Amino acid sequence: MTRVVVLDDYQQVARTYADWDALGCDVTFVDHHVRDVGALAELLSGAAVVVAMRERTAFSREVLAQLPDLRLLVTTGAKNAAIDMAAAAEQGVIVCGTDSLPHPTAEHALALILSLARQIPQQDRSLREGRWQTSVGVALSGERLGVMGLGRLGSRVAQLGAAFGMDVVAWSPNLTPERAVEVGAAAVSKEELLATSRFVTLHLKLGDRSRGVIGQADLRRMRADAYLINTSRSGLVDQNALAEALQTGDIAGAAVDVYDDEPIPSDDPLLAAPRTILTPHLGYVVEQGYAVYFTQVVEDIAAFLDGAPVRVLA
DSSP: OOEEEEOOOTTSOGGGGSOGGGGOSEEEEOOSOOOOHHHHHHHTTTOSEEEEOTTSSOBOHHHHHTOTTOOEEEESSSOOTTBOHHHHHHTTOEEEOOOOOSHHHHHHHHHHHHHHHHTHHHHHHHHHTTOOOOOOOOOOTTSEEEEEOOSHHHHHHHHHHHHTTOEEEEEOTTOOHHHHHHTTOEEOOHHHHHHHOSEEEEOOOOSTTTTTOBOHHHHHHSOTTOEEEEOSOGGGBOHHHHHHHHHHTSSSEEEEOOOSSSSOOTTOGGGGOSSEEEOSSOTTOOHHHHHHHHHHHHHHHHHHHTTOOOSBOO
16 A cells, blocks of 8 residues: 655644545654654655645755655645755656645735734733733834735735735836836835835745845845835845844834744744744645645645656656
8 A cells, every 4th residue: 555644734634625535545644843854764764655745844865865665745835945856856756736825825924014013912912911002003004015026925915005005115126117016016126115115025936046135234224113024935034134133123023934944943033032923834824725735635646646647846
């Protein structure tokens, strides 16, 4: 019987979103993250099929080399930067993906913006501790929202911001004024966006050109009453510079959903930084998204077992 291992099922719900029994396989669901390479290789020993939830577990050349039985690696989503595709191909491992929903991460970004503006987590804690109205919030209407990256997710955030009456501006290396206007934004320079926006939200793809796009100088260019929101990739921001900017008060606060090392280690400087809202990479974690992911994961495995793989990633 074909052994299938589903990794990083943190909420123990993967089983409920698809008909795994229809595969006729021996399916194991792992509800915790396995960081050690040796322990991961031992866990996956004998598995012909492994399911990766997004980029929670990396499949480097080193890891793949220790999985001689692996024949199919399925990732939720259509891209996974944590998989060494060249090494997988050399080893004869087929990599398949799934569709994903564009709106959950955009909605989470807006939720973080609202939480920063009204200090919702802080006020919840204050109320429970017996204190009443300890802050003054910020209304979104009329405030400037700077969107860095106007792709599928950034465009949705821009439109949501405009629906709240925000003055939306955008920047990315190749953004044209015409494209910005299509989603209700105005194209500006990176410098102007940082210097004038009350809220700056990141939606760039991580690559050589975008890595560290927000560094110490950029944070110092931002308004003292500005907030930074990152639901994209932690590598876009110099994390030490961000922690320092929060400690010194160079910016008013930050909301972060992505980290250099996940799950976040206890010594991450952001955990000790003031004026932060931190969430555990929840942007894509919604019922509707999981239903798409795991239904198509099962489809991918069934097609592979039938000798006709689908949604194969290049």
